[in-house]
Amino acid sequence: MQELTHYVNGEKVAGTSGRFADVFNPATGEVQAKVPLASKDEIDAIIAKAAEAQPAWAATNPQRRARVMMRFADLINQNMDQLAELVSREHGKTLPDARGDVQRGLEVVEVCMGAPHMLKGEFMDSGGPGIDLYSMRQPLGVVAGITPFNFPAMIPLWKMAPALVSGNAMILKPSERCPSTSIMLAELLKEAGLPDGLLQVVNGDKEAVDAILDNETIQAVGFVGSTPIAQYIYGRAATNGKRAQCFGGAKNHMIIMPDADLDKAADALVGAGYGAAGERCMAISVAVPVGEETADKLIEKLVPRIEKLKVGPYTAGEDVDYGPVITAAAKARIEGLIDSGVEQGAKLVLDGRGFQMQGYENGFFVGPSLFDNVTPDMEIYKEEIFGPVLSTVRAKSYDEALNLIMKNQYGNGTSIYTADGDTARDFASKVNVGMVGINFPIPVPLSYFTFGGWKKSAFGDLNQYGPDAFRFYTKTKTVTARWFSGIKEGGEFAFKQMD
Numbered sequence: 001m002q003e004l005t006h007y008v009n010g011e012k013v014a015g016t017s018g019r020f021a022d023v024f025n026p027a028t029g030e031v032q033a034k035v036p037l038a039s040k041d042e043i044d045a046i047i048a049k050a051a052e053a054q055p056a057w058a059a060t061n062p063q064r065r066a067r068v069m070m071r072f073a074d075l076i077n078q079n080m081d082q083l084a085e086l087v088s089r090e091h092g093k094t095l096p097d098a099r100g101d102v103q104r105g106l107e108v109v110e111v112c113m114g115a116p117h118m119l120k121g122e123f124m125d126s127g128g129p130g131i132d133l134y135s136m137r138q139p140l141g142v143v144a145g146i147t148p149f150n151f152p153a154m155i156p157l158w159k160m161a162p163a164l165v166s167g168n169a170m171i172l173k174p175s176e177r178c179p180s181t182s183i184m185l186a187e188l189l190k191e192a193g194l195p196d197g198l199l200q201v202v203n204g205d206k207e208a209v210d211a212i213l214d215n216e217t218i219q220a221v222g223f224v225g226s227t228p229i230a231q232y233i234y235g236r237a238a239t240n241g242k243r244a245q246c247f248g249g250a251k252n253h254m255i256i257m258p259d260a261d262l263d264k265a266a267d268a269l270v271g272a273g274y275g276a277a278g279e280r281c282m283a284i285s286v287a288v289p290v291g292e293e294t295a296d297k298l299i300e301k302l303v304p305r306i307e308k309l310k311v312g313p314y315t316a317g318e319d320v321d322y323g324p325v326i327t328a329a330a331k332a333r334i335e336g337l338i339d340s341g342v343e344q345g346a347k348l349v350l351d352g353r354g355f356q357m358q359g360y361e362n363g364f365f366v367g368p369s370l371f372d373n374v375t376p377d378m379e380i381y382k383e384e385i386f387g388p389v390l391s392t393v394r395a396k397s398y399d400e401a402l403n404l405i406m407k408n409q410y411g412n413g414t415s416i417y418t419a420d421g422d423t424a425r426d427f428a429s430k431v432n433v434g435m436v437g438i439n440f441p442i443p444v445p446l447s448y449f450t451f452g453g454w455k456k457s458a459f460g461d462l463n464q465y466g467p468d469a470f471r472f473y474t475k476t477k478t479v480t481a482r483w484f485s486g487i488k489e490g491g492e493f494a495f496k497q498m499d
Contacts, residue, residue: 261417270305311323
């Protein structure tokens with residue numbers, strides 16, 4: 001049985017707490033490794049080492065820090081297949097999906113090559129008689145990132161790249177379910193020239209998270225996960241005087257208008273609803289066709305597409321559409337929610353419960369499920385299922401469909417499929433959701449914009465990556481300067497204020 005490690009001061013380091021968690025192979029259901037769970041004492045010692053390394057890094061020219069990111073990006077590209085295989089082995093997602101995971105993180109690293117521009121301050125001369133004003137962006141010090149299981153490469157890269165290039169040291173706590181990718185990324189960063197101690201990867205559970213939140217050296221915390229945990233981390237971090245950027249759950253809707261191209265809408269729903277086994281915070285989990293005729297035609301087009309989906313382990317090849325969910329508990333929860341949908345009166349058009357693969361009978365697979373006639377009072381609508389389940393909520397009008405989204409507690413992403421520009425423009429303007437797609441199913445912005453939801457999908461004022469990341473990981477200092485002229489008289493300087 002493989003025993004995994006932490007990554008401290010540029011080296012793999014065994015845990016000392018004596019506590020471990022199982023790392024499963026989701027396709028087989030077998031334990032493939034043990035990961036150490038750090039104690040508070042371990043966390044505090046690791047943070048102290050990061051604090052020692054950070055000042056010299058902060059004093060390094062931003063352009064030199066950006067060059068580390070350039071080399072890092074090159075190394076990620078060189079090791080893309082190995083990273084993707086590592087993601088697939090611990091998470092279960094297909095290799096194409098795993099490569100996409102790495103690629104979307106890489107794109108943020110590429111933006112961080114432009115850090116010198118992003119870190120520039122402002123300047124104004126003649127703010128008053130002889131007065132200049134200028135601002136500078138300075139790193140916070142030691143910051144932390146707490147990342148989820150569903151994107152083992154992308155989200156750690158979203159956290160570490162802007163934090164480090166801004167001059168901070170980072171404590172990264174990846175999900176204990178998929179810990180190995182973060183260790184490999186840390187090793188590549190060292191190879192790229194990052195000094196030891198600036199990126200510390202520590203594995204752990206709630207004890208480690210609480211130690212991070214309570215440690216006075218940590219100045220900011222970034223988190224991605226469920227809404228209850230996001231609220232908890234945001235509240236505890238704020239109480240301890242830290243910046244916090246916490247992203248939670250989602251219930252993403254797609255409105256399908258009567259004038260939409262239903263073939264394109266159906267294709268989009270299948271990809272957005274079932275890709276990565278639905279374990280994406282930007283997955284479309286609710287289809288909202290407007291009008292009974294639209295709904296009937298949409299269901300008719302969805303069924304054969306969904307029935308053709310191939311479910312299997314990542315080792316089965318490139319044509320597998322999605323793999324297992326992350327744990328047996330996740331599988332049981334998803335199937336329990338499908339049970340509740342049936343019990344509460346929704347029409348189960350396609351049933352993914354009890355799915356098994358020959359040779360992988362103990363794997364955590366869930367077949368694709370499709371519900372029709374779902375109503376907002378049902379558990380399958382209210383809960384974030386985080387699995388391969390698509391719910392259809394029929395709306396009589398555009399206003400009813402829009403209102404459904406507006407009333408939902410989550411506000412991560414949403415989409416509309418329509419041929420009418422006025423409807424699309426109205427939707428984009430009015431909907432209270434952070435990321436909006438128009439004839440685009442998963443509206444994740446490009447890495448030089450910014451990613452973030454509204455309502456109970458996000459806590460904190462600044463989003464992930466893009467310009468907001470540099471604002472989050474730095475603090476602004478503004479200087480007001482006035483100089484005086486010196487006139488030498490009798491060997492002394494008599495200073496006169498410049499008028």
